[in-house]
Amino acid sequence: MEEVKASNFIEEIVEEDLRTGRCQSVLTRFPPEPNGYLHIGHAKSIVLNFGIAQKYGGETNLRFDDTNPETEETEYVEAIKEDIRWLGFQWARERYASDYFEQLYEFAVKLIRKGLAYVDDSSSEEIARMKGTPTEPGIESPYRNRSVEENLRLFQEMREGKYRDGEKVLRAKIDMSSPNMHMRDPIMYRIKHARHHRTGDKWCIYPMYDFAHGQSDSIERITHSICTLEFVDHRPLYNWFIEKLEIFPSRQYEFARLNLTYTVMSKRKLLQLVQKGYVSGWDDPRMPTIRGLRRRGYTPESIQDFCERIGVQKRENIIDVSLLEFCIREHLNKIAQRVMVVLDPVKLVLTNYPGAQVEWLPTENNPEDPTAGTREVPFTRELWIEREDFMENPPKKYFRLAPGMSVRLKSAYIITCTGFEKNDQGEITTIYAEYIPQSRSGHDESAMKVKGTIHWVSATHAIPVEVRLYDRLFAVENPDEQPGEFTDYINPNSLQIVSRALAEPSLAKARPEDRFQFLRKGYFCVDPDSTADHLVFNRTVTLKDTWAKEMKKQS
Ligand code: ATP
Numbered sequence: 001m002e003e004v005k006a007s008n009f010i011e012e013i014v015e016e017d018l019r020t021g022r023c024q025s026v027l028t029r030f031p032p033e034p035n036g037y038l039h040i041g042h043a044k045s046i047v048l049n050f051g052i053a054q055k056y057g058g059e060t061n062l063r064f065d066d067t068n069p070e071t072e073e074t075e076y077v078e079a080i081k082e083d084i085r086w087l088g089f090q091w092a093r094e095r096y097a098s099d100y101f102e103q104l105y106e107f108a109v110k111l112i113r114k115g116l117a118y119v120d121d122s123s124s125e126e127i128a129r130m131k132g133t134p135t136e137p138g139i140e141s142p143y144r145n146r147s148v149e150e151n152l153r154l155f156q157e158m159r160e161g162k163y164r165d166g167e168k169v170l171r172a173k174i175d176m177s178s179p180n181m182h183m184r185d186p187i188m189y190r191i192k193h194a195r196h197h198r199t200g201d202k203w204c205i206y207p208m209y210d211f212a213h214g215q216s217d218s219i220e221r222i223t224h225s226i227c228t229l230e231f232v233d234h235r236p237l238y239n240w241f242i243e244k245l246e247i248f249p250s251r252q253y254e255f256a257r258l259n260l261t262y263t264v265m266s267k268r269k270l271l272q273l274v275q276k277g278y279v280s281g282w283d284d285p286r287m288p289t290i291r292g293l294r295r296r297g298y299t300p301e302s303i304q305d306f307c308e309r310i311g312v313q314k315r316e317n318i319i320d321v322s323l324l325e326f327c328i329r330e331h332l333n334k335i336a337q338r339v340m341v342v343l344d345p346v347k348l349v350l351t352n353y354p355g356a357q358v359e360w361l362p363t364e365n366n367p368e369d370p371t372a373g374t375r376e377v378p379f380t381r382e383l384w385i386e387r388e389d390f391m392e393n394p395p396k397k398y399f400r401l402a403p404g405m406s407v408r409l410k411s412a413y414i415i416t417c418t419g420f421e422k423n424d425q426g427e428i429t430t431i432y433a434e435y436i437p438q439s440r441s442g443h444d445e446s447a448m449k450v451k452g453t454i455h456w457v458s459a460t461h462a463i464p465v466e467v468r469l470y471d472r473l474f475a476v477e478n479p480d481e482q483p484g485e486f487t488d489y490i491n492p493n494s495l496q497i498v499s500r501a502l503a504e505p506s507l508a509k510a511r512p513e514d515r516f517q518f519l520r521k522g523y524f525c526v527d528p529d530s531t532a533d534h535l536v537f538n539r540t541v542t543l544k545d546t547w548a549k550e551m552k553k554q555s
């Protein structure tokens with residue numbers, strides 16, 4: 001067997017546990033709360049949990065952590081499943097914390113019987129007040145010493161719906177002077193007369209996170225329950241419940257959540273962006289959601305690659321979003337078909353090219369991939385080129401087109417500019433040039449040397465398309481840490497729409513999610529808004545990291 005080697009501290013723990021026999025096999029879980037769509041932070045957790053199981057011959061459960069009836073919906077459940085599959089992972093079992101409500105109720109009864117849980121009639125304000133502070137011990141509730149019988153009866157009545165929301169809670173009886181606030185008689189159950197997306201009106205009491213998560217892990221016999229650092233302080237409670245209930249000893253391990261520059265990641269903030277209309281929806285291509293990244297043109301491979309490169313840390317940090325962009329650039333460079341699209345067109349007329357002639361010139365689909373083959377692109381007397389590829393008075397070292405200068409038209413001929421026309425506003429309307437018949441790409445006998453190559457499309461064959469140029473949604477590196485509202489830092493130029501770019505005719509066959517490199521312009525993919533006669537392209541990423549240049553200029 002090929003030797004597997006731990007590549008992060010969690011894998012080291014797993015190897016140690018397998019070696020010492022703490023567990024015989026590995027079972028992890030990914031536990032989303034179905035209250036929103038998955039984002040790139042979740043992808044890190046998914047790649048970690050599924051990755052460990054794959055590496056060590058184990059399995060991963062998908063468990064919906066659905067203990068908050070008010071915020072959860074079936075719509076999110078389906079979307080989460082679709083996103084995980086798209087990322088390339090398949091869970092062994094689909095589970096719901098709500099499947100365990102009866103079992104969790106029995107667990108609570110067991111703790112009451114052991115004298116380790118009690119019903120408290122205090123209001124939430126009173127409970128908060130009696131909780132103390134990290135430096136001062138709390139005060140014991142006057143209801144703390146109720147008899148087991150009374151607690152059993154009251155808890156049963158809570159379940160039966162005898163009480164209103166907030167009238168009573170069930171608490172674990174641990175230690176009101178513990179230095180760990182989570183151990184100061186934490187709440188296990190609260191009353192909530194709310195309809196649940198799966199159990200309907202069956203329950204009016206719902207377990208708290210701390211009395212659902214660890215127990216669900218244990219019921220499923222999860223060996224390594226991996227969560228983010230904010231749960232470090234919950235670990236003693238996680239272990240306390242398992243120990244007192246004498247159930248399967250799942251263990252919790254924590255790693256640093258993913259934070260990205262120029263991005264917000266919490267579901268609450270993402271929801272605000274959607275609700276306030278800063279973006280078009282959860283799948284807006286500027287969103288860090290899996291759906292947003294997908295629509296932007298990211299591939300599952302690039303997201304996996306990113307998650308592997310950033311690794312797994314024990315300390316909070318912030319990852320530069322350029323690394324994510326680097327990963328998609330790397331992948332698309334290998335797989336994306338090259339095409340020519342002119343975003344800001346100006347007419348070029350080749351005065352010595354026969355008016356009725358069309359040549360279909362072979363051009364490589366992807367120089368990085370010899371198996372990608374070639375296609376034929378039509379070449380004619382009238383072409384479109386980028387406005388920025390011509391200058392009336394070029395500076396030194398400008399290697400594109402200007403009066404008297406020559407360039408190569410990609411996969412076609414060398415041309416020499418002979419003149420141009422302007423309109424009344426001083427805008428260039430037409431550029432004139434002569435082509436060199438002996439200079440055809442692949443058959444060049446002209447002996448001319450030119451420094452620049454520019455892209456073009458045939459004016460007779462061009463198809464108009466819409467292009468959406470996306471940029472980072474935030475103008476500052478850490479929108480979460482700025483004074484005022486995070487929405488004050490939205491980049492006003494995060495979307496620029498080019499409503500009439502001109503594309504080579506092969507793109508007429510493009511379908512949503514197809515990915516391309518527009519030569520010299522960047523990577524683009526077809527947006528689902530496209531119709532047969534109106535194609536819309538999203539810019540996934542530019543060819544180079546333009547922000548890195550910006551940052552250098554500023555420093
Ligand atoms: P958010 O704070 O964005 O609302 P959450 O933690 O409430 O996220 P859950 O649906 O509860 O979202 O998360 C499911 C799993 O994904 C949890 O195990 C959680 O630790 C993990 N997770 C969430 N956000 C990140 C992140 N930014 N980096 C790594 N893992 C994350």
Ligand code: MG
Nearest residue numbers: 031032033065
């Ligand atoms: Mg959560």
